[in-house]
Amino acid sequence: MLELRQLKAFVAIAEEGYITRAAERLGMQQPPLTRLLQSLEAELGAVLMERLPRGVRPTTAGLALLEQAREILAQADGLAEVVRRAAKGERGRLAIGFTSSAALHPFVPGVLRLFRETFVGVSVVLEEAGTGELLDALLHQKLDAAFIRSPLSGTQALHDEPILVEPMLLALPTDHPLALDSGLPLPLATLVNESFVLYRRRVGLGLYDAILVACREAGFSPQVVQEAPRMTATLSLVAAGLGVSIVPASMQRLRGDGIVYRELTECRNLVAPLHLATRLGDGSSVLREFRQMVVTAAAADA
Structure with missing residues (x-):
């Protein structure tokens, strides 16, 4: 199975034209880098580098791999960035419910607009329903948060945050x-x-x-x-x-x-009253950022 470190080694050698320079670029010794190239060639069953009197250059097979390897490495770097942003609450999906009367209070559309403008990588899904329906959707994980008009009582799996009156x-x-x-x-x-x-x-x-x-x-x-x-x-x-x-x-x-x-x-x-209801123990980074924004905005309006 191909490994990213093999592809990184191959791309570095192809771009530098010398194994010694590629080793310096990658911060490693020449022998291990040579072994990575050899293992990649063995894996693919093709010679990827032509040895020259001075340096190396990709073979026809190597040139074909070089283009694909660069794309794969770019995607891998992008994937890491996606994960990092998701961990910070900057990417993901958030399903938010609200009652019809809650939606008419300027606070709710205002904080939703602010969240969308701040976290452009988060997909926000909105749903209007009655309080009972919203709480049921929260319990069944169909919603992540809901603006409701009454404090919770007798629902141990949910938590509510007072917002305004x-x-x-x-x-x-x-x-x-x-x-x-x-x-x-x-x-x-x-x-x-x-x-x-x-x-x-x-x-x-x-x-x-x-x-x-x-x-x-x-x-x-x-x-x-x-x-x-x-x-x-x-x-x-x-x-x-x-x-x-x-x-x-x-x-x-x-x-x-x-x-x-x-x-x-x-x-x-x-x-x-207006409350923000969420599930107890739901510590997703996206929800955490949204909850904090709602609480901060409510304190500013108080």
């Missing part, structure tokens, strides 16, 4: 009576008789529970008349007049027709 807003149809004075905050208790449209609990998890808890603390249980599979679908139902909803403030970026947003008061704990 944003307020929740009331979303109303434009023709709703409470939409008329949209400039003033509205006490949460005002919604006691309203019909609510919420995203399914198995999709929204923490946000769904946070809304229920906040309403109960305000003295009522919300009347949920419709649930939607995605938060964006929730807003479509609100615009259609099916009810009101409470959503993260960043959802305003959708700027959908038929919806008015109002601030809420007397619900201090009604907020929408």
Whole structure:
């Protein structure tokens, strides 16, 4: 089997034209270099170097090998560089998931753009889904990281990193009576008789529970008349007049027709967190670099 050291020896001899000079170039003695050439010729069953009165030169077979040997050695050097860059997190693949509301917060697209610009050798795959689906994909190693809207609980195989917290807003149809004075905050208790449209609990998890808890603390249980599979679908139902909803403030970026947003008061704990979830023990260099970039960016925005 051919060895890279044989090819390196052969290329050095061919390029220098003298075995002594090739030995000096490679930092070795002449006899071992000669043996490498002889072993290569024996391996290939052909004479590769023509011995001249002064020096050597490649034979026809040697010239044919020289071109291929240079390509093989270049590829080997490139492979080593690929491995080094991968070990530093500069090459590889990263699958990142996010909820629809997380994607609308400027932090998420901003940090994804920064990561892609910084680590151009990393292929980034993105997937949008509900929190439950994202966590399942993490557990089954279909995703490497996910931006979710609630802290983890009871999932020992996963870890979550708190990133930021944003307020929740009331979303109303434009023709709703409470939409008329949209400039003033509205006490949460005002919604006691309203019909609510919420995203399914198995999709929204923490946000769904946070809304229920906040309403109960305000003295009522919300009347949920419709649930939607995605938060964006929730807003479509609100615009259609099916009810009101409470959503993260960043959802305003959708700027959908038929919806008015109002601030809420007397619900201090009604907020929408953003967390980065990853698998415990996943120490891949690419993921490590991404996690560090997310944490650094979050600290800078705090």
